[in-house]
Amino acid sequence: xxxxxxxxxxxxxxxxxxxxxxxxxxxxxxxxxxxxxxxxxxxxxxxxxxxxxxxxxxxxxxxxxxxxxxxxxxxxxxxxxxxxxxxxxxxxxxxxxxxxxxxxxxxxxxxxxxxxxxxxxxxxxxxxxxxxxxxxxxxxxxxxxxxxxxxxxxxxxxxxxxxxxxxxxxxxxxxxxxxxxxxxxxxxxxxxxxxxxxxxxxxxxxxxxxxxxxxxxxxxxxxxxxxxxxxxxxxxxxxxxxxxxxxxxxxxxxxxxxxxxxxxxxxxxxxxxxxxxxxxxxxxxxxxxxxxxxxxxxxxxxxxxxxxxxxxxxxxxxxxxxxxxxxxxxxxxxxxxxxxxxxxxxxxxxxxxxxxxxxxxxxxxxxxxxxxxxxxxxxxxxxxxxxxxxxxxxxxxxxxxxxxxxxxxxxxxxxxxxxxxxxxxxxxxxxxxxxxxxxxxxxxxxxxxxxxxxxxxxxxxxxxxxxxxxxxxxxxxxxxxxxxxxxxxxxxxxxxxxxxxxxxxxxxxxxxxxxxxxxxxxxxxxxxxxxxxxxxxxxxxxxxxxxxxxxxxxxx
Numbered sequence: 001x002x003x004x005x006x007x008x009x010x011x012x013x014x015x016x017x018x019x020x021x022x023x024x025x026x027x028x029x030x031x032x033x034x035x036x037x038x039x040x041x042x043x044x045x046x047x048x049x050x051x052x053x054x055x056x057x058x059x060x061x062x063x064x065x066x067x068x069x070x071x072x073x074x075x076x077x078x079x080x081x082x083x084x085x086x087x088x089x090x091x092x093x094x095x096x097x098x099x100x101x102x103x104x105x106x107x108x109x110x111x112x113x114x115x116x117x118x119x120x121x122x123x124x125x126x127x128x129x130x131x132x133x134x135x136x137x138x139x140x141x142x143x144x145x146x147x148x149x150x151x152x153x154x155x156x157x158x159x160x161x162x163x164x165x166x167x168x169x170x171x172x173x174x175x176x177x178x179x180x181x182x183x184x185x186x187x188x189x190x191x192x193x194x195x196x197x198x199x200x201x202x203x204x205x206x207x208x209x210x211x212x213x214x215x216x217x218x219x220x221x222x223x224x225x226x227x228x229x230x231x232x233x234x235x236x237x238x239x240x241x242x243x244x245x246x247x248x249x250x251x252x253x254x255x256x257x258x259x260x261x262x263x264x265x266x267x268x269x270x271x272x273x274x275x276x277x278x279x280x281x282x283x284x285x286x287x288x289x290x291x292x293x294x295x296x297x298x299x300x301x302x303x304x305x306x307x308x309x310x311x312x313x314x315x316x317x318x319x320x321x322x323x324x325x326x327x328x329x330x331x332x333x334x335x336x337x338x339x340x341x342x343x344x345x346x347x348x349x350x351x352x353x354x355x356x357x358x359x360x361x362x363x364x365x366x367x368x369x370x371x372x373x374x375x376x377x378x379x380x381x382x383x384x385x386x387x388x389x390x391x392x393x394x395x396x397x398x399x400x401x402x403x404x405x406x407x408x409x410x411x412x413x414x415x416x417x418x419x420x421x422x423x424x425x426x427x428x429x430x431x432x433x434x435x436x437x438x439x440x441x442x443x444x445x446x447x448x449x450x451x452x453x454x455x456x457x458x459x460x461x462x463x464x465x466x467x468x469x470x471x472x473x474x475x476x477x478x479x480x481x482x483x484x485x486x487x488x489x490x491x492x493x494x495x496x497x498x499x500x501x502x503x504x505x506x507x508x509x510x511x512x513x514x515x516x517x518x519x520x521x522x523x524x525x526x527x528x529x530x531x532x533x534x535x536x537x538x539x540x541x542x543x544x545x546x547x548x549x550x551x552x553x554x555x556x
Contacts, residue, residue: 022072022443022451027410029442035194036439041417041429045099051440059121061090080136084108095161100134105159125153144196158221165195165228168229170221186211201249222263232262253295259302269293272328274320283309299343318363324372334361352397364416367426401448408444423454478555483520
């Protein structure tokens with residue numbers, strides 16, 4: 001009983017100040033803020049999400065942040081403003097750092113003057129980073145750390161976490177070159193910032209390539225295992241170049257091939273990609289390939305042709321991910337194709353069609369789930385409806401949610417960020433302009449249930465050889481909630497309800513039961529059949545003297 005008392009006291013301290021929770025209504029998703037655009041988000045490492053947005057203010061911009069925990073509670077009473085030395089902060093990205101911490105990367109723009117009439121402001125841009133924890137504390141000071149001492153930036157930047165609490169960054173530096181003879185060329189640079197905000201690759205970063213005037217180099221970076229990055233860019237007269245850099249900034253290898261695409265890393269120290277390439281006017285090919293740890297092409301050149309002669313105006317490559325067994329899942333429009341590690345197609349005749357909607361279908365995102373499975377999300381709409389769906393599949397694209405595809409939002413996503421929930425489900429975060437402006441979020445569990453948080457209680461019990469205990473559903477509830485458990489042997493079962501003061505409210509069952517699956521309902525009443533008040537209650541499940549506790553929220 002003492003362990004239960006401690007659990008109750010801890011729950012009281014945690015739950016008594018929480019102002020919100022995940023929604024289970026797709027038409028009434030959790031509202032994180034009543035204003036905000038240009039949304040970014042990242043996992044917090046403990047099941048929740050850090051979320052950032054930036055409402056435009058004319059020529060000057062601001063960045064705001066909020067933390068939503070794994071239960072869907074918006075934890076900061078007011079959003080956190082991310083300050084800067086300059087007058088405008090914009091172009092931000094959030095990256096997962098250590099557990100309970102995130103890194104925000106953004107432009108901090110200093111006003112240096114105005115142009116001639118109509119007098120547009122002129123800024124000098126600095127790329128700035130800061131680390132923030134779940135208490136809203138800026139760990140690298142009020143104004144953060146800069147990637148260089150003094151650099152003028154051109155265009156966008158790219159960044160990825162370094163797997164050690166820091167970040168890798170790529171950017172273009174404006175540069176006047178005497179060697180090339182161009183008046184305004186740029187330099188591709190790389191930098192690594194440590195977990196405590198140190199510039200590890202010098203005060204100016206590493207200079208990689210000088211881009212001539214009017215040439216589009218399109219650089220990007222992605223993670224690499226072991227710790228490092230892949231850099232993809234284009235060199236004039238040479239073509240697409242893919243390079244592998246180690247954690248210390250040294251070059252591992254450099255390769256040139258016109259068929260390269262955005263690399264995602266695999267566990268064998270290589271990576272894979274998919275890309276759309278023009279074959280004939282108005283027709284394109286969808287091609288996939290992968291590289292080994294030395295940069296060698298695994299599936300020949302140009303790679304595996306996934307689809308051929310696709311009409312250009314009907315093609316949208318939404319996402320691709322690598323499963324546990326290193327096979328590649330590709331999502332295009334309403335099609336799924338999977339390529340095995342050896343380059344064979346799981347669906348050799350034609351891609352799998354996951355929906356036959358009469359509306360317009362747009363492939364959205366892939367979330368990796370448990371046991372070599374994955375969840376896809378998609379948008380389905382016409383003039384009368386607008387819904388976001390999701391479904392979980394195994395590698396043979398057999399649907400895992402027997403009750404059908406799940407609608408998780410009926411609201412348009414103007415800007416969005418898509419992340420995992422830490423338990424093989426996902427959290428979708430988006431901004432909305434009109435109507436009902438603001439920042440919204442929705443969590444969906446690996447079981448396809450909106451707002452279902454899989455606690456350690458369930459994870460532990462799923463490994464139990466004698467019984468399984470599942471989270472009650474719905475939760476929160478208004479009238480009644482169902483407690484589901486499975487006995488693998490004949491057992492003595494006692495299930496009771498407690499309030500947060502440790503007082504027993506009601507015993508639901510206390511008897512021997514046979515092997516099987518059981519659903520037990522609590523109607524929100526005490527032992528005398530009086531309705532209890534709204535609040536958080538604890539369900540104590542005792543099976544053969546083994547105790548597990550789960551939480552239930554009653555809202556009236």
